[in-house]
Amino acid sequence: MKHTISVLVENEFGVLSRVAGLFSGRGFNIESLSVAPTLDPSISRMTIVTSGDDQILEQITKQLNKLIDTIKVIDFTGHDFVEREMALVKVCAEEESRAEVLRIVDIFRAKVVDVTPKSYTVEVTGAPGKINAIVELLRPLGIKEIVRSGPVVIGRGPKGWKSS
Amino acid sequence: MKLTGSKILLECLLREEVDTVFGYPGGTVINIYDDLMDYPINHILTRHEQAAVHAADGYARATGKVGVAIATSGPGATNTVTGIATAYMDSIPLVVITGQVPTALIGNDAFQEADMVGITRPITKHNFLVRNINELTTIVKKAFHIARSGRPGPVLIDFPKDVQLDSTVFSYPDKVELAGYKPTVGGNARQIEKAARMILEARKPLIYVGGGAVLSDAAQGLRELAELAQLPVTTTLMAKSIFPSRHPLCLGMLGMHGTYYSNMAVTNCDLLIAAGARFDDRVTGKIATFAPNAKIIHIDIDPTSIKKNVRVDLPIVGHLNDVLQKLADKMKEQGDKVDALVERTHGWRSEIAEWKKAHPMKYTPSTSVIKPQFVIEKIRELTRDDAIITTEVGQHQMWTAQFFDFIQPRTFLTSGGLGTMGYGLPAALGAQVAFRDRQVIDISGDGSFQMNSQELATLVQYRLPVKIVILNNNFLGMVRQWQEMFFDRRYSQTCMELPIDFVKLAEAYGATGLRAEKPDEVEAMIKKGLETPGPVIMEFRISREENVLPMVPPASGLNEMVLAS
Ligand SMILES: Cc1ncc(C[n+]2csc(CCOP(=O)(O)OP(=O)(O)O)c2C)c(N)n1
Numbered sequence: 001m002k003h004t005i006s007v008l009v010e011n012e013f014g015v016l017s018r019v020a021g022l023f024s025g026r027g028f029n030i031e032s033l034s035v036a037p038t039l040d041p042s043i044s045r046m047t048i049v050t051s052g053d054d055q056i057l058e059q060i061t062k063q064l065n066k067l068i069d070t071i072k073v074i075d076f077t078g079h080d081f082v083e084r085e086m087a088l089v090k091v092c093a094e095e096e097s098r099a100e101v102l103r104i105v106d107i108f109r110a111k112v113v114d115v116t117p118k119s120y121t122v123e124v125t126g127a128p129g130k131i132n133a134i135v136e137l138l139r140p141l142g143i144k145e146i147v148r149s150g151p152v153v154i155g156r157g158p159k160g161w162k163s164s
Numbered sequence: 165m166k167l168t169g170s171k172i173l174l175e176c177l178l179r180e181e182v183d184t185v186f187g188y189p190g191g192t193v194i195n196i197y198d199d200l201m202d203y204p205i206n207h208i209l210t211r212h213e214q215a216a217v218h219a220a221d222g223y224a225r226a227t228g229k230v231g232v233a234i235a236t237s238g239p240g241a242t243n244t245v246t247g248i249a250t251a252y253m254d255s256i257p258l259v260v261i262t263g264q265v266p267t268a269l270i271g272n273d274a275f276q277e278a279d280m281v282g283i284t285r286p287i288t289k290h291n292f293l294v295r296n297i298n299e300l301t302t303i304v305k306k307a308f309h310i311a312r313s314g315r316p317g318p319v320l321i322d323f324p325k326d327v328q329l330d331s332t333v334f335s336y337p338d339k340v341e342l343a344g345y346k347p348t349v350g351g352n353a354r355q356i357e358k359a360a361r362m363i364l365e366a367r368k369p370l371i372y373v374g375g376g377a378v379l380s381d382a383a384q385g386l387r388e389l390a391e392l393a394q395l396p397v398t399t400t401l402m403a404k405s406i407f408p409s410r411h412p413l414c415l416g417m418l419g420m421h422g423t424y425y426s427n428m429a430v431t432n433c434d435l436l437i438a439a440g441a442r443f444d445d446r447v448t449g450k451i452a453t454f455a456p457n458a459k460i461i462h463i464d465i466d467p468t469s470i471k472k473n474v475r476v477d478l479p480i481v482g483h484l485n486d487v488l489q490k491l492a493d494k495m496k497e498q499g500d501k502v503d504a505l506v507e508r509t510h511g512w513r514s515e516i517a518e519w520k521k522a523h524p525m526k527y528t529p530s531t532s533v534i535k536p537q538f539v540i541e542k543i544r545e546l547t548r549d550d551a552i553i554t555t556e557v558g559q560h561q562m563w564t565a566q567f568f569d570f571i572q573p574r575t576f577l578t579s580g581g582l583g584t585m586g587y588g589l590p591a592a593l594g595a596q597v598a599f600r601d602r603q604v605i606d607i608s609g610d611g612s613f614q615m616n617s618q619e620l621a622t623l624v625q626y627r628l629p630v631k632i633v634i635l636n637n638n639f640l641g642m643v644r645q646w647q648e649m650f651f652d653r654r655y656s657q658t659c660m661e662l663p664i665d666f667v668k669l670a671e672a673y674g675a676t677g678l679r680a681e682k683p684d685e686v687e688a689m690i691k692k693g694l695e696t697p698g699p700v701i702m703e704f705r706i707s708r709e710e711n712v713l714p715m716v717p718p719a720s721g722l723n724e725m726v727l728a729s
Contacts, residue, residue, distance in 0.1 A: 009344070010343065010344070013293065013295070014281060014285075014293070017282070018285060021286060025286050055471070058471060059468065059471075062467050062468040065344075065467070066466070066468050068289070068290040068342060068344065068345045069344060070344045071343045071344040072344070
């Protein structure tokens with residue numbers, strides 16, 4: 001089962017490799033990982049998507065908690081949260097397909113951020129499912145390159161992580 | 165007044181009440197060594213950095229204090245790795261300080277550069293690179309706090325040369341702030357109450373104690389609980405010294421080379437109280453048949469240990485001595501239920517006594533060749549109760565665990581988690597530095613001894629009267645035993661062809677060497693060895709193909725023991 005976990009860590013040198021090393025050293029799988037400082041610049045927030053059964057997940061969260069630099073671990077499974085990912089897709093766009101690309105971009109409320117006579121580069125944000133969907137539609141037109149950020153998530157409701 | 169980084173480090177060590185460090189100098193720590201001459205800190209120069217860390221580890225295990233080791237950058241630092249990993253696996257509090265090339269050169273493949281923070285990340289509880297003199301005191305303070313609190317462990321401080329030379333005003337923080345690190349120590353009261361209820365309802369209860377009990381000095385709490393409710397106690401290798409071997413409730417060690425009766429008790433118990441133990445595979449054998457009928461209570465300071473390998477019915481996170489003490493108190497409130505429990509479990513204890521009678525720990529004595537078990541028994545007879553025994557890794561380690569009686573906590577130092585050959589001699593050195601007047605004995609095989617035999621020089625230099633017992637079978641015995649039992653006696657690379665003259669080796673270093681070849685020489689020689697001042701090697705030419713038995717073959721259940729060859 002897929003799990004999305006937020007880890008708040010001290011914004012210290014080497015933290016990212018500690019977290020990543022914990023996963024690789026124990027044979028846990030990381031599907032995606034994104035990280036940046038929070039409102040408080042001394043704290044970074046990572047969003048990690050991983051998978052495994054309940055027992056593996058329990059070990060993952062316990063091990064993350066055990067790292068000295070970890071301040072809080074939130075497993076969003078079973079909780080209500082907003083999830084967004086961004087992708088940049090460079091897609092072939094010559095005469096016959098230019099209009100089709102724009103039509104798809106429009107439907108998905110995506111944005112064209114770079115244009116050449118042969119291509120469009122499209123910026124799209126949304127839940128990972130939405131991104132998968134637009135990628136599937138663009139694929140037959142010829143995708144030259146794609147880059148995805150991996151999801152970031154935040155809990156729904158008025159409370160911040162400190163009170164959650 | 166401003167102080168240099170290297171002086172500040174030493175000031176910090178004084179504040180942490182460090183009086184002894186183990187180490188080996190080099191270019192990137194030469195300033196620290198220079199300043200050390202002006203500080204009231206004892207330095208023990210080992211002959212190898214691995215040994216410096218093992219020595220600090222032995223010092224820590226014997227005293228309960230944080231051990232400290234220093235090494236230079238690059239090769240000095242990488243030589244510490246086995247020592248650090250050994251301490252990590254057995255949760256030993258250490259602070260290891262390594263020199264590092266100047267910050268401007270880090271990452272440039274400078275001379276004697278190694279990425280120690282990267283290399284030791286998976287084998288330290290935490291590690292630090294000091295990038296700036298202003299963070300030095302906080303880092304040292306944090307390092308000691310992290311090393312000794314919660315589940316203890318080694319912490320590495322990588323200390324670049326330019327930061328050692330830089331200077332600032334010294335002031336030692338009196339508190340540490342670590343937002344995310346707050347180990348739970350108390351143990352949840354409701355869970356403890358529930359545990360008490362489970363024990364009071366049990367029919368076949370058993371306590372299974374691990375090394376965590378030694379680390380948290382839980383002898384008192386353990387004994388109180390066991391005696392109060394008459395609970396039989398089995399221990400891991402690491403916990404051997406925590407519960408007196410001769411206590412009527414003591415079943416000895418469980419697991420691969422545990423006693424028959426311990427393993428039968430585990431297989432048949434209906435409640436297993438795991439205390440500071442982590443269900444290592446050497447202990448459980450095949451998981452599916454481990455304590456198949458038992459509810460499991462698991463008490464540990466480290467939440468990650470709980471439910472890692474086996475299902476647990478009741479987890480309690482907390483400091484072991486605390487939790488056991490509270491558990492005993494909770495039960496005392498219900499005196500008549502305790503009486504009923506003791507009454508009800510009488511049959512269980514007799515059942516265990518029957519197993520003990522049917523298959524006690526034994527070996528076949530001989531009058532023609534020296535049996536290793538006989539040597540161990542004789543050493544036991546002739547040593548003091550507070551003697552500190554260290555071992556290397558192999559058959560001799562298991563024979564020591566099986567045939568030596570331990571009476572006092574922190575008297576048995578052995579590498580359990582990593583199983584490091586070469587641990588015992590430097591660990592003995594460290595323990596002897598801590599306790600100059602106690603008997604310290606390293607029980608070794610001929611193979612393991614040669615992994616750090618250079619430390620004989622350190623023993624002689626510092627007049628450390630460690631006694632080294634070599635059970636010489638001219639084999640890498642434990643591996644040979646596996647080859648005999650599971651590989652058709654194909655002894656690939658386990659015969660140490662060259663017979664070494666250990667007596668001469670001892671003499672070459674200025675120590676004493678003694679040798680026994682016949683059983684009737686054993687006792688007199690041990691006496692002589694123990695009485696001879698200074699370091700002594702006592703070599704026993706033992707029967708070459710003796711096996712450690714009983715044994716649970718790998719991947720078998722604890723109830724599938726091989727009892728005799
Ligand atoms: C550093 C290291 N290398 C290899 C091993 C694997 N190993 C485990 S026991 C053993 C043999 C030990 O031989 P010896 O020290 O002579 O003791 P004996 O078993 O004969 O008592 C070996 C090679 C180990 N545990 N540690």
